[in-house]
Amino acid sequence: MKRKLFVIFLSCLLLLSLAGCKEKTNVSSNKNPSSVDDKTPFTFTYFNAGFSKKNIDANQTRIGKIFEEQTGVNVKMEFLVGDINTKIGTMIASGQYPDVIFPDAGIDKLLDAKALIPLNDLIDKYAPNLKKLYGPYLDQLKTDDGNIYLLPSGVPQGYVPNPDIEQGAFWIQRRVLKEFGYPKIKTLDEYFDLIAKYKEKYPKTDGKPTIGFTALTYDWRFFTISNPPAHLAGYPNDGEVIVDMKTHEAKVYGNGEYTKRWLKKLNEINAAGLFDKEAFVSNYDEYLAKIASGRVLGFFDYGWQVNQALNALKEAGNDDLRYMPLPIVFDKNIKDQYIDPPSFASNRGIGITVSAKDPVRIIKYLDNMAKEENQKLIMWGIKGETYEVDQNGRYYRTPEQIQKTSNEEFREQFGFTYFEWSWPRGTGLLSDGNAWEPSRQPEVAQASYTEGDKKILQAYGAKVFSDLFAKPDERPWYPAWSAPVKQGSPAQIYQQKKQDLQRKYFPKLVLDPPSKFEKNWKEYVKEYNKLDIKAFEDEITKYVKMKVEQSKK
Secondary structure, eight states, rough: HHHHHHHHHHHHHHHHHHHHHHHHTTTTTSSSOOOOOOSSSSEEEEESOOOOOEEEEEGGSSSHHHHHHHHEEEEEEEOOSSSHHHHHHHHHTTTTSSEEEEEEGHHHHHHHOOOTTTOHHHHHOOOOHHHHHHGGGGGHHHHTOOOOOOBBBEESSOOOOOSOOOOOEEEEEHHHHHTTTTOOOOBBBEEEEEEEEHHHHHHHHEEEEEEEEEOOOOOOGHHHSSSSHHHHHOOOOOOEEEETTTTTOEOOOOHHHHHHHHHHHHHHHHHHOBBHHHHHHHHOOOOHHHOOOOOOEEEEEEEEHHHHHHHHOOOOTTTGEEOOOOOOBBSSSOOOOOOOOSSOOOOBBBEEBBTOOOHHHHHHHHHHHTSSHHHHHHTTBBTTTTTTOOOOOOOOOOHHHHHHHHHHHHHHHHTTHHHHSSSSSSEETTTSOBSSSSSOHEEEEEEHHHOHHHHHHHHTSSSSSGGOOOOOOOOTTTTTGGGGOOOSSSHHHHHHHHHHHEEEEEEEEHSSSSSGGHHHHHHHHHHHTTEEEEHHHHHHHHHHHHHHHHHHH
């Protein structure tokens, strides 16, 4: 009798064990779910729609290989070639997606197509490091249905100002400033007058025509030519709106006097032979190559977007052909606001698609990446190789390490280029008090300056380049462009039609003879005012006021 009871007891234990195993295997979705400690070889596919880089397997880089050793996971990385809307549209039409995607401006289309899976349960069950990294921002990542579909890069962990300019600026070639004794220029008129004087004096660069001013208009990057009016008027990059500091009302400026003044100036410099005739037809790579060639005297852009060309010029070693960022405004009495205040953009990030074969292995890979020691690896590299630590625990780089980590070929091989953005990562301060990004560590910024950098900073009475720019005013909503605008809503339709309208009219407004400017502008504004501007302004104002109220809690 005892033996029979013992057998029954063992049978129950076995059944309970099997039931427990069955429960565990169902938690990650129904697609070949993995156990919690699985480190068997696994590869997932990743597509980045925001950047153009060469396709690569992550384990071909130093960082990717280390992550593979830690997790057993490799990543097959693919980057955008051509038009983002065409690429995303093809995916949606076929129903076939990469396992993981950084959709950038294509996010609304993917959400509308239900191409991304909710991450809430995966984060709760498998991602303690992601929960720690995103902390109080997790609720802000939720869409209207309560789900989290994206994990953004750059989640704030305190605020550290950047010694250099990674955001917007009017860039001018240093040889122009040098030629005229490093004049202090503040207004748009002064900026273009200086460029005109130099181009007249030196019409050619290395035997080719010198380009006075170029602009980036390609694909979703069109904002590089549509955003300057707000910056020139003394506002930061809130996208398509200017937000009143007192009422927190958001108003579009695409049909207003600031935009007219900007385009009229471009029209004038075009008539004077200063504007790049290819600006409205060049793609992103051609634009970068043009700047890296040293033929361009000036342009407006965001440091992060043009950094590849700026690094190439630095590596070439001719400081005269490098660029100086300036906080140019319309009038001398305007306080510039180019430098971003503390911010968190929740409408860009990385997501797992419905095609993913094993969401658990993927979320665990992302969670491993979120560990602080791996965040240091992604941003700083390896102690003794790409950075050092002084007796006070401060991170720094030797001149040799600065040179090495600025080299694009090394950055690609090590993996900085592939991992430092578009993946889960923080910004601000690490737990030991060092800056998350080396570029924000004053010791690194100042040590990385060339003799040419030091000379031009001294000429303008500055220690770092951001000293030339005004400190940012507090804007709890910033950036307003991160407001979630639902696909197919009146606000989203306004955005799309507005973009189409500007792509049609901006070339005419800039390239047509000055005698046609007023006629073209009136026609443009007439068409613009037919759009549902109020729906868009109301949507953004609602978001801004919500963020302001959140900041008071």
